[in-house]
Structures are given as C-alpha cells and as structure tokens.
Amino acid sequence: MQVNPDRLLNRISRMNAIGALPGGGVCRLSLTDEDKAARDLLAAWMREEGLEVKIDELGNMYGIRQGRSSLPAVAIGSHLDTVTTGGKYDGTYGVLAGLEVINVLNENKVQTDRPVALINFTNEEGARFAPDMMGSLVVSKPHLRDEIWEAKALDSGQATIRQELKRIGYLGEVACGSIPIDYYLELHIEQGPILEHERINIGCVEKVQGIYWTEYELHGRAAHAGTTPLAVRKDPGLLASSVNVFIRQLAEQVPGQLGTIGLMEFTPNVINVVPDRVRMITDLRNPDHDKLHQAQRQLDEFILVESEKSGIKVERTERVRLAPVDFSKEVVEVVATAGGQLKLSTRHMVSGAGHDAQMMAAVSKAAMIFVPSVGGISHNINEHTEPADLVNGANVLLQAALRLAGAV
Amino acid sequence: MQVNPDRLLNRISRMNAIGALPGGGVCRLSLTDEDKAARDLLAAWMREEGLEVKIDELGNMYGIRQGRSSLPAVAIGSHLDTVTTGGKYDGTYGVLAGLEVINVLNENKVQTDRPVALINFTNEEGARFAPDMMGSLVVSKPHLRDEIWEAKALDSGQATIRQELKRIGYLGEVACGSIPIDYYLELHIEQGPILEHERINIGCVEKVQGIYWTEYELHGRAAHAGTTPLAVRKDPGLLASSVNVFIRQLAEQVPGQLGTIGLMEFTPNVINVVPDRVRMITDLRNPDHDKLHQAQRQLDEFILVESEKSGIKVERTERVRLAPVDFSKEVVEVVATAGGQLKLSTRHMVSGAGHDAQMMAAVSKAAMIFVPSVGGISHNINEHTEPADLVNGANVLLQAALRLAGAV
Numbered sequence: 001m002q003v004n005p006d007r008l009l010n011r012i013s014r015m016n017a018i019g020a021l022p023g024g025g026v027c028r029l030s031l032t033d034e035d036k037a038a039r040d041l042l043a044a045w046m047r048e049e050g051l052e053v054k055i056d057e058l059g060n061m062y063g064i065r066q067g068r069s070s071l072p073a074v075a076i077g078s079h080l081d082t083v084t085t086g087g088k089y090d091g092t093y094g095v096l097a098g099l100e101v102i103n104v105l106n107e108n109k110v111q112t113d114r115p116v117a118l119i120n121f122t123n124e125e126g127a128r129f130a131p132d133m134m135g136s137l138v139v140s141k142p143h144l145r146d147e148i149w150e151a152k153a154l155d156s157g158q159a160t161i162r163q164e165l166k167r168i169g170y171l172g173e174v175a176c177g178s179i180p181i182d183y184y185l186e187l188h189i190e191q192g193p194i195l196e197h198e199r200i201n202i203g204c205v206e207k208v209q210g211i212y213w214t215e216y217e218l219h220g221r222a223a224h225a226g227t228t229p230l231a232v233r234k235d236p237g238l239l240a241s242s243v244n245v246f247i248r249q250l251a252e253q254v255p256g257q258l259g260t261i262g263l264m265e266f267t268p269n270v271i272n273v274v275p276d277r278v279r280m281i282t283d284l285r286n287p288d289h290d291k292l293h294q295a296q297r298q299l300d301e302f303i304l305v306e307s308e309k310s311g312i313k314v315e316r317t318e319r320v321r322l323a324p325v326d327f328s329k330e331v332v333e334v335v336a337t338a339g340g341q342l343k344l345s346t347r348h349m350v351s352g353a354g355h356d357a358q359m360m361a362a363v364s365k366a367a368m369i370f371v372p373s374v375g376g377i378s379h380n381i382n383e384h385t386e387p388a389d390l391v392n393g394a395n396v397l398l399q400a401a402l403r404l405a406g407a408v
Numbered sequence: 409m410q411v412n413p414d415r416l417l418n419r420i421s422r423m424n425a426i427g428a429l430p431g432g433g434v435c436r437l438s439l440t441d442e443d444k445a446a447r448d449l450l451a452a453w454m455r456e457e458g459l460e461v462k463i464d465e466l467g468n469m470y471g472i473r474q475g476r477s478s479l480p481a482v483a484i485g486s487h488l489d490t491v492t493t494g495g496k497y498d499g500t501y502g503v504l505a506g507l508e509v510i511n512v513l514n515e516n517k518v519q520t521d522r523p524v525a526l527i528n529f530t531n532e533e534g535a536r537f538a539p540d541m542m543g544s545l546v547v548s549k550p551h552l553r554d555e556i557w558e559a560k561a562l563d564s565g566q567a568t569i570r571q572e573l574k575r576i577g578y579l580g581e582v583a584c585g586s587i588p589i590d591y592y593l594e595l596h597i598e599q600g601p602i603l604e605h606e607r608i609n610i611g612c613v614e615k616v617q618g619i620y621w622t623e624y625e626l627h628g629r630a631a632h633a634g635t636t637p638l639a640v641r642k643d644p645g646l647l648a649s650s651v652n653v654f655i656r657q658l659a660e661q662v663p664g665q666l667g668t669i670g671l672m673e674f675t676p677n678v679i680n681v682v683p684d685r686v687r688m689i690t691d692l693r694n695p696d697h698d699k700l701h702q703a704q705r706q707l708d709e710f711i712l713v714e715s716e717k718s719g720i721k722v723e724r725t726e727r728v729r730l731a732p733v734d735f736s737k738e739v740v741e742v743v744a745t746a747g748g749q750l751k752l753s754t755r756h757m758v759s760g761a762g763h764d765a766q767m768m769a770a771v772s773k774a775a776m777i778f779v780p781s782v783g784g785i786s787h788n789i790n791e792h793t794e795p796a797d798l799v800n801g802a803n804v805l806l807q808a809a810l811r812l813a814g815a816v
Contacts, residue, residue, distance in 0.1 A: 084676045085630050085684060127678055192635035211634065213679055222493050222788040225668035225691045226619065227600035227760035230659055232784060237669055241652035248646055251638055260633035261645055262681045266672050268492045270535050271621055271689045271727075272761075273670045273787045276493060281679045283633045319679075352635035353680075376640060379681045380630040 025381025030123035036168035055172025072180035077119030087383020097394040113406030136359035184366035193376030201344035203370030213320035222276035328365035338399035433789025438531035439572035463580025480588035485527030495791020521814030544767035592774035601784030609752035611778030621728035630684035733766040736773035746807035
C-alpha cells in the first residue's frame with residue numbers, strides 16, 4: 001500500500017489557492033475568512049472520504065474513521081493556519097497527508113482495530129492570536145477553555161477567539177479533550193537545514209526544544225533628537241537595540257541556544273523624536289531546559305543593569321514558557337521502523353519549532369515525522385520541499401498509522 | 409512699550425485647546441483637521457488686528473501690517489503644527505508672540521518704516537509629511553513647489569500635500585517667495601537644557617547645526633525563529649539594532665555630534681519570524697559640517713561592512729542634507745542689544761533643532777531668539793517654559809522688530 005502522489009500534491013495545491021500570496025506562499029491567518037475557506041474545503045474532503053466531522057469548542061476539526069474496536073483513536077494532525085508570510089507546507093502538508101492516508105485506507109478497504117482521527121488544530125501559528133498551539137493546548141488542558149476564548153486578536157480590532165470562531169461558523173460543541181486518543185502522529189516539514197544538509201529522508205522527532213517568549217515594554221522619555229544631549233536621554237529604542245545585539249551574543253555562546261527578536265515597535269516612531277517607548281518580544285529556545293532557563297536569566301540581568309543605567313522603566317510579561325517535551329519512545333521507534341522498511345534513510349532529531357504534537361504528548365503517546373526543507377527556509381514564501389520528499393513522508397505516516405491502529 | 413503677558417498666555421492657551429492631548433501637550437499634525445482649526449483661529453486673530461491675510465501656494469499664512477515705506481518687510485514667523493506628542497510652545501509660541509508684538513504696535517499706534525509680516529509656515533515638523541520645514545523651504549526655493557506638492561503623507565493613506573491643502577481650504581494663490589522680506593525673526597523655546605542650566609534668559613542664536621536624515625531599508629530573509637541556525641540567518645533587525653548601538657558610540661566620540669534612530673519598523677513584525685526587512689531613518693547632527701559629513705561616512709561604512717557580513721541588501725535614500733546655517737550677524741546683534749536693554753542675561757548659541765529661520769536665512773537676514781526649556785524637554789507633552797521666560801522672549805522680539813522695522 002502506498003499513497004497516491006498526484007492526489008496528495010493536487011490537494012496541497014488546491015488548498016494553497018486559498019490565501020495565496022503574489023510570488024508564492026500563503027497567508028491564512030487563524031480565524032480569518034481565508035481560514036474559514038480552508039476549513040470548509042477540508043470538511044468537504046473529509047465528508048467525501050466518509051469521515052464523521054466533529055468541531056470542538058476551540059474550533060479544532062476532527063474527521064473520524066471508525067475502527068473495529070472501541071479503543072481510543074490513533075490521531076493524525078497538524079494545522080491549516082499560516083503566518084503572514086507563510087509557506088505552502090508548514091501545517092497544510094501534515095493535514096493533507098493525513099487525509100491521503102485515510103483515502104488509501106478507504107480505497108484498499110482496510111479495517112483498523114482503532115479508529116483513525118484526522119485533526120486540523122486551531123491557531124497553531126500564534127500569528128494573529130497568542131499563544132500559539134492554541135487548539136492543541138486546550139485539548140490537553142480543557143480547563144483553559146474560558147481563558148483562551150477571551151484571547152484578543154493581535155492585529156487591528158479587539159475580536160476575541162470566541163467571537164471569531166462564531167463569526168466563521170467554527171465554534172463547535174464537542175468538549176475539548178473529550179475525544180479519546182491514545183496515539184498522535186504529526187508529519188511536518190523540518191523548517192530547518194539538518195536533513196537536507198545530511199541528505200537524510202526522514203527525521204524521527206524524539207524531542208521538541210523549550211521555548212520562552214517574553215514581552216518587554218520599555219518606557220523612556222520622548223525628546224527632540226536635535227537638542228537633547230546624550231547624557232540626559234532615556235532612549236528605549238537604544239536599549240531594545242542593545243538587547244537584540246546581546247541576545248545574538250548569548251545565542252552564540254550557549255550550546256544549543258537560539259535567540260530572536262522578531263517583533264519590535266517604536267512609539268511614536270518619528271524620525272526626529274527619541275522614542276517614548278518600545279515594545280519587543282524575545283524568543284529564546286534550547287533543547288536543554290536548564291540552559292534555556294539560564295539564558296533567560298542572563299537576558300533579564302542584562303536588561304535590568306542597562307535599564308537602570310539609562311533610566312528606563314521596564315514592564316515584563318512572560319508570554320510563553322514551554323519546557324522541552326520528550327516524545328513517546330514507542331511511537332518514535334514505530335516511525336523509524338516504517339522508514340527503514342520503506343528503505344528510506346532516517347535519523348533521530350530534535351524539533352526546533354513548537355508543534356501541536358508537543359501539546360498532544362501530554363495526553364497521548366505522540367511523535368513527529370520530519371521531511372527535508374530546501375535551504376531550511378520556513379515562515380517564508382520561498383519555503384519548499386521536493387515532491388519526492390513529501391511523498392516519502394506521507395508513506396512513512398501511512399505505515400506508522402497502520403502499525404499503531406492495528407492493521408499490520 | 410511692553411507685551412501684555414495675560415493676552416499672550418491666554419492666546420497660547422486658547423490655541424492649545426485645539427488638538428489637546430490627555431495629560432497635557434498637543435497633537436496638531438500638519439494639514440489635519442486640527443491644523444485647519446488652528447489656522448482658522450489665527451486668521452481670525454490676524455483680521456482682528458487689521459492685518460491683510462495672504463495664503464501662498466504651500467499654505468503658508470501671512471498677516472501683513474503696512475509700513476510707511478514700500479521697503480521689503482520685517483517678518484516674524486514660526487509654525488502651528490506639532491509632532492504627535494507635541495508640547496504647547498514649540499512653534500505656537502513664536503507665532504502668537506509675533507501676533508502679540510503686532511497687537512502692541514496697534515494699541516500704541518506705532519508706525520514703522522517697513523511692513524511687519526507675521527508668518528505661520530506649513531509643516532515645519534515633518535511629522536506627517538517629509539521633508540520638515542517644508543513651507544519655508546519652498547519660500548526660499550520656489551522652483552521646488554511642484555515636487556513638494558506631490559509629497560505623500562507618512563501616515564495612512566496616499567494623500568499629497570496639494571490634496572490636503574485643498575481639502576482644508578489652505579491652497580492659496582500667492583506665489584511662494586513673492587512677498588518681499590528683508591529681515592526674518594523667529595522666537596522659539598530652546599528645546600534643550602543649555603539656557604536653563606546656565607540660568608540665562610535669552611539665547612541669541614547665531615547658527616543652526618547641520619542635519620542629515622538617511623533612510624535605510626534593510627532586506628534580509630524571513631525565517632523561522634526556532635529552526636533557523638544562527639549561521640544561515642539574514643536578520644535585518646539585528647543589523648538595524650547594531651546600527652543604533654553604533655550611532656550612539658559615534659555620537660559619544662565625535663565632538664558636537666548627535667545621533668538618533670527615532671523611526672524603526674520591523675516587517676512582518678511577528679514574534680517567531682526573523683524579520684524579512686527593516687526600515688529605519690538615522691538622524692545625525694553637528695554644528696561643524698566636516699565632522700557631520702565624516703560621521704555620516706563612518707555610519708555608511710559600518711552598515712556596508714556589517715550588511716556584507718550578514719548577507720543583507722541595503723537600500724539607502726538621502727532624505728535630508730542640511731548644512732549648518734549661519735544667521736545674520738547684524739540681526740543677532742540687534743537681538744543681543746534688545747536683550748541687554750531689557751536687562752536680561754543673554755548668550756550667543758547654536759540651535760540643535762532645525763527651524764524655518766534657517767530656510768529664511770537663504771533669502772533674508774535672519775536670526776532666532778531662544779528662551780529656556782524646563783529640563784530641556786521638547787517633542788514631548790511635558791515640554792514647559794516658565795511664563796516669565798515666555799514674556800521675556802516676547803519683549804525681546806518686540807524690541808528687535810521695532811529696531812529692524814525702523815520705529816526706534
């Protein structure tokens with residue numbers, strides 16, 4: 001049994017017509033009209049494959065194919081939402097490869113012991129609402145539902161998650177976490193350069209690195225750029241800039257450490273006015289929790305010392321604190337075995353990005369399958385994975401799902 | 409003859425009700441509805457004082473009081489527009505002190521040889537349209553009219569100067585530069601800490617430092633913050649941050665040098681995405697043209713070296729290149745003499761900020777009068793000058809104008 005390459009690639013291409021950007025790439029921010037159109041298309045395809053479609057209170061979509069037994073399901077999931085400059089495969093590939101797996105089961109009339117559930121999670125990217133991995137977060141921690149419902153859009157307006165779910169028709173009634181799942185598989189592009197560099201077909205992801213996001217609002221004093229001597233300035237833009245340079249040095253010194261400032265906003269943002277305040281969010285990651293924690297401590301110490309020197313007031317909010325997550329050894333070995341049987345080269349690896357799988361790891365035995373990303377480029381319209389690699393990954397997903405669902 | 413303190417302060421306060429910000433300060437961006445309201449109020453006051461009101465093709469407003477002779481006028485000017493977080497005195501004080509001078513001439517039935525012209529220049533601040541000092545620029549260089557008419561708003565929308573002038577009813581028919589002016593006086597708050605620090609009443613401004621604004625658009629590559637190794641990143645946010653830190657070091661090393669980045673914009677400005685591009689505008693100033701030029705050269709060299717190291721493409725646009733301007737020695741001495749006769753302490757000084765006076769210096773004998781700014785704070789809602797200082801400055805303006813217009 002093998003996936004149908006043309007059907008898989010064709011569905012990916014049809015899905016990516018929704019929110020297509022000039023020059024390639026996709027913008028399908030969570031709970032926008034584009035997201036709704038993508039969801040509607042997926043629901044239609046799920047129904048074509050005879051799946052029972054369920055929507056939960058966070059808008060997560062489930063397409064369920066019954067098994068022989070009433071055991072908890074093997075779930076295959078990812079997400080259809082993207083960042084503003086999103087690529088064609090981040091998330092979308094995992095969902096549509098899962099659909100292809102089910103299509104293959106159907107056309108081969110395979111009966112599995114366990115049900116197989118295809119999931120499209122709400123707002124994995126966090127580009128329009130924080131936090132990211134929102135849908136899977138609430139599946140793993142249903143008590144967060146009410147708080148998450150009130151999360152407000154980061155773009156214009158004050159729309160909440162709940163309002164936007166309702167507006168696009170995806171505020172479902174199924175309680176988050178109420179669908180029984182024993183195993184979770186997620187197929188994804190690597191979004192990094194390792195597999196490509198080492199010429200390996202399949203990554204068996206055994207861990208997700210830890211992620212700390214911290215928001216800093218730096219309050220200085222607006223002042224005339226032409227008349228205010230350096231000595232009396234309180235320039236939060238200069239402090240934010242020093243922090244960006246410091247984070248890079250930190251990342252270069254600490255093993256495994258990454259550090260980024262992707263969001264920085266000057267106010268009033270006028271050429272000849274020393275900024276009054278600057279808002280920025282730091283993104284630190286490390287597979288080793290102690291090292292990550294230590295890097296964050298060094299960052300906060302630097303900001304404390306420098307802000308006191310320059311008379312700048314700092315408001316600090318911990319936006320995300322995700323410890324590194326270990327995946328299920330059992331599932332990782334199922335993936336590695338499937339790769340080996342398909343005569344593909346494999347390696348165990350750590351995921352640099354956060355994924356819904358790390359939330360699902362708290363409530364099921366989970367692991368991920370990675371395929372190479374050309375140039376390691378992602379969150380970028382030039383994100384690309386070769387068709388052969390997309391097909392390889394989907395075949396590994398098929399074999400691993402068959403194994404876990406009890407059909408081989 | 410003395411100015412009337414209550415009348416002066418009262419007019420300033422009535423003017424600043426237009427565009428008043430919560431917590432004090434004013435936002436009257438050029439050619440907005442607030443600017444229109446301020447202009448209408450000034451025009452009404454000009455007419456109350458019997459002035460002939462003229463509007464030129466750039467919206468500069470003139471209120472002309474005839475003299476005995478047909479000699480070119482003595483002009484007193486400044487501006488009513490502000491930055492987004494503007495104070496109550498920057499510009500407004502100079503215009504309304506000029507109106508007060510004319511009021512005193514009227515109530516004392518003073519006849520001057522030369523006409524006295526009160527001017528409110530369009531868009532001195534440059535906060536909504538670049539370049540700043542726009543109205544006086546075109547008065548001094550009328551051939552720039554057509555080009556400046558097409559300048560587009562920096563805020564939302566694509567409105568041009570000409571469209572906005574028309575919209576608010578201030579696209580006049582008088583040709584820029586056609587009103588004959590021999591002398592130009594501008595009274596202004598210092599916007600810096602020198603007079604306050606030295607406890608001096610009046611600054612006799614003999615020079616304006618040079619100003620270089622340079623826009624840089626840094627093109628990197630959007631990339632996932634969690635998966636992209638440092639070595640392959642092209643992070644324009646990091647480069648922009650290094651530039652900010654470098655400019656501060658430069659300013660600390662070069663005598664008389666100031667350097668600021670007030671405007672910096674990340675795109676797409678998302679937490680977990682290495683920026684694709686960053687736009688920033690650097691503001692370098694120095695009273696010494698050679699040193700200023702040299703500082704700009706060092707800045708460009710730094711950006712060249714660092715951008716090549718990090719694979720970032722730089723687009724560079726020279727937005728403003730203003731050489732230092734020397735004011736008229738004759739007019740500076742008239743100001744110093746007036747201050748001395750009023751028993752006020754005076755000093756000669758350099759202006760850190762750009763002012764309409766520097767444009768007028770190209771077509772007339774010009775100088776400026778400064779009064780102390782509390783804490784040197786400006787372009788800030790907490791900008792403040794003590795009432796006694798405001799009155800002192802207006803009295804110096806009155807005596808200097810009388811001398812230049814030929815009434816004493």
